[in-house]
Amino acid sequence: MCWSGEASAALAVTGFASTVYFYRRGESKVLCMALAYFSLMELLQAYTYTVIDECFNPNNQIATFLGYMHIAFQPFFVNAVTMHFIPQPLRRRIAPYVYGLCFGAATIFMMRIYPFDWASLCFDRFYRFLPGTDIKFSMPFCGKQICSTSGQWHIAWAIPASGSIAMANSYVYAAFVLPLLYGSWKLVLYHLNTGPLLAYLTTNNMNEWAAVWCLYSIGLLLLLIKTPVRRFLHVTSWYGQAYPEFLTRERLEQNSQPKQ
8 A cells, every 4th residue: 555544644734724824824724624624523533543454343334434434524615606606686595495405415325324125236247337338346345244454545434335326336326416596617627627537537446436535625726726727617607608697686786776
């Protein structure tokens, strides 16, 4: 393994220190909160390295479970960041509904690990990439036993979960499809390329993707906060079409008020 607990601890400290620094400098609270949340994951991973590959150790199993729970609630922070790049009046109007859908997705994602009698298990199934093709794949973050093991260069997580692809994709719907619906496509593309795609390109172990993705998330958030790249991620229209007036009325009313 190329990574280590010390490296995860150092990255976590960097993330928390950067959160405090940027917050005190008046940077976006939303971006700072997301940075802190993903830094918390690195802190958890640093601890996981102390019990890695000890599958019968309760501490290993608890750390794996906490990693799964962290992922379940990530869409709240992902959407908080993606909504940061849409017009403020629109953000205020849709935020309660967006977070409500994130809560629903988190609930479904957590239900995956309950041992329903009627549910098939992820490790008993293979999935076709496209109907009618021979390209098959298994499900990430899946195994017969809850455990954190050594991957190619980082942590590989496994947990017995439902084999339902729809339940597994509740994260994808909330973290990627939902932001596309309200028009934050630039941030979605940025997230896809610097998160799951980069994780896919840097490890062949599907159970390792989630941990690698979380590691990269700190870097992509630091880029959003520290560099001018965020100036290019704002959107002012819905795929070239003006947002409906009733969604942006607050901004129009404010702009129409006479100056004092």
